[in-house]
Amino acid sequence: MARNLLQRIEAFLAESAMPPSVFGREAVRDPRLVADLREGRIAGLRIICRVEHFMNKWRADHRAGRVAPCGDLRLYAVRHPGETP
Structure with a gap:
């Protein structure tokens, strides 16, 4: 089951570019977590339930257009000067 969870997480990371x-940290x-x-x-x-809930909620929010930028916002500022995240 844990291997299956890791495969689903890896697919989610590729899908979300997170x-x-x-x-x-978010889940x-x-x-x-992923490294371990x-x-x-x-x-x-x-942990499995919390991870699944996070991925399902992120996908629903993404479809609804409510997903905020993730990761280091300092990098966002470097790539997009003058724009707000």
Whole structure:
């Protein structure tokens, strides 16, 4: 089940272009979540539910046009000078 979770997370990261540390921080307040899962960490049911909920909510918000930029907003300012995120 944990392997399947990691595969779903990897697909989500590719879909959302979200950095793994941002995903972990936003989903479960653990920036090392994805790195630890890649290293073999086994997620419990509570973590799995929180991750699934986060991905489902992000997709719904994305379809509705309510997704804010994620990641380091300082990089956004460098790439898009003068625009607000």
